[in-house]
Amino acid sequence: MPIKLSFRVLSLIAFLLIAALLSAASVLALLTLNRLAEHSRETGNDAIALTANAQRVAERSVAMERSARQFLVLDDPAFLERFGEAWRDALTALDAMAAELPGGEPPAFADWRRNGQAAREALDMPASHRGAAQLRLDAALAQLPAINSELTHHVQAEVDRRNAAITEELETRRNVLRGQLALSIALAAVLSIAFGVWLARPLRQIESAIGQLGGNRYDVPIDITGPDDLRRMGRHLDWLRQRLADLEADKARFLRHISHELKTPLAALVEGVALLEDEVVGPLAPKQHEITGILRQNTASLQNQIEDLLRYNAASFDAQHLLREPVDMAALLRRVVDSQRLQYEARSLVIMVEGGAPVIAADSAKLAIVASNLLSNAVRFSPEGGTVRFIVAAGNGMLRVDCIDQGPGVAPADAQRVFEPFYQGERQPPGARRGNGIGLSIVREYVTAHGGTLQLLPSSPGAHFRLELPYEN
Incomplete structure (x- = not known):
C-alpha cells in the first residue's frame, strides 16, 4: 500500500x-x-x-x-x-x-x-x-x-x-x-525551490479551481495533484463543482418552467385587460377605466420583469461561450449609439464617442450588449440636454472604455453593490419606472468572461464606469 x-x-x-x-x-x-x-x-x-x-x-x-x-x-x-x-x-x-x-x-x-x-x-x-x-x-x-x-x-x-x-x-x-x-547553500536552495515549486503547484491548482467555481465554470472537472490532503481537498472541490452545476441547472430549469407557467396566465390577463379597455363587454365607468389602467400597467411591469429575469439567466449561461472575432470597439460603440438614437434624441441628449483603439479578438455580440446596457443606463439617468461620453483608449496590453454621464451618480452606500443582480440604488431618475437591477450585472458577466474588469470610478457629478479588456499587441 x-x-x-x-x-x-x-x-x-x-x-x-x-x-x-x-x-x-x-x-x-x-x-x-x-x-x-x-x-x-x-x-x-x-x-x-x-x-x-x-x-x-x-x-x-x-x-x-x-x-x-x-x-x-x-x-x-x-x-x-x-x-x-x-x-x-x-x-x-x-x-x-x-x-x-x-x-x-x-x-x-x-x-x-x-x-x-x-x-x-x-x-x-x-x-x-x-x-x-x-x-x-x-x-x-x-x-x-x-x-x-x-x-x-x-x-x-x-x-x-x-x-x-x-x-x-x-x-x-x-x-x-x-x-x-x-x-550546501546551493543544495539547500535547490531543495527549497524544488519543494516550493512542487508544493506550490497544487496550491495554484486549488486557487485556479476556486476561481473557476467563482466564474460559474462548472463544466471543467477539478483534478488536484500533489500531497494526499490537497488531493482530498481537490476531490471535495470537484464534488462542490458538481453540486453547484446541479444547482445551476436546477435554477435554470426552474426559471424556464416558472416563466412558462407565469407567461400563459399573464398573457390571459393582458388580453383580458385589453378587452376591458376596448369596452368589448360594455361601457366602463371612469373609475373602472382607472382600475383597468392600473391593471395594464402592473401586468406590463410583471411581463418586463419576467423577461428580464430570463435575459439575466441567459446572459449567465452565454458568458461561458464566447465567439471571438476581430472587433473595432470604437466602431461598435458608434453602431450601438446609432441604434438608440430615438431614445436619447427624445431627451435632447448628446452622445459622444471619442478616441480609438486597435482591433481586438472578442465576442462582438456580447460587447454590443455591454455597450447597449451602459448607454441605456446613462440615458436613463442623464438630465434633459445632458451629455454622455464614451472614451476609447489602449495601452499596456489593455483596451479601456470609459462611460461618463451627467446624472446624479451612484450613492456612496451603493458603490459596492451596484454590480449585484437585482440591486437598485437609492438615486433613481424622477418619474421613471424603477429598473430591475440586472443591466450592470450582465455587463460585468460579459466583461469578466473576456478576462476584463469593470469598475465604478469616483466622479462628480454623474457616474463614471470603466471597463478594461486585455488584448495581444
Missing part, C-alpha cells in the same frame, strides 16, 4: 532535509576548525620547545666553558661536576632538538657532540698536562658559539617551515570549507 503524505508532513520533511544539510555543513566546518586549532596548538608548542632547547644548548655551552676554565684554575672537583651536569643537560636538549627535525639531524649536531666530548677529555687529562689540556679545551670550546648559531638557524628554519605548512593547510581547509559551504 503506497504511503500517503500530507502537505504538512511534506513541508516538515523538506524543512528537516534543508536543516540537516546546513547542520552537516556547520558540524563539518566546526570539526575542521577544531582540527586546525589543535594542529596549530601542537605546532606552536613544538616551535616553543625547539626554541627553548636551542636556547638551553647555548646557555649550557656558556656554563660548560665557565666551569671548565674555573676547574683548570682552581682544580676544584665541584667545577668539574658542574661541567658534567651542563654537558649532559646540553646533550639531552640536543637529542630533543634532533628528534624534532625531519630528515635526520644536520652535521652541526655531531660537531657539537664531538667538541663537547673533546672538552670533557681535556678536563680529564692529568694535572701535569695542564698546558696541553688548556690548548685542547680552548680549541673545543672556541667552536661551540658558531655551532650554537648554526643550531639556532636550523631550529628557526624548522619553525618557519612548520608555520608555512600550517598556513598552507589553513588556506587549503578554508578553500575546502568555502566550497562545502557554497555547495
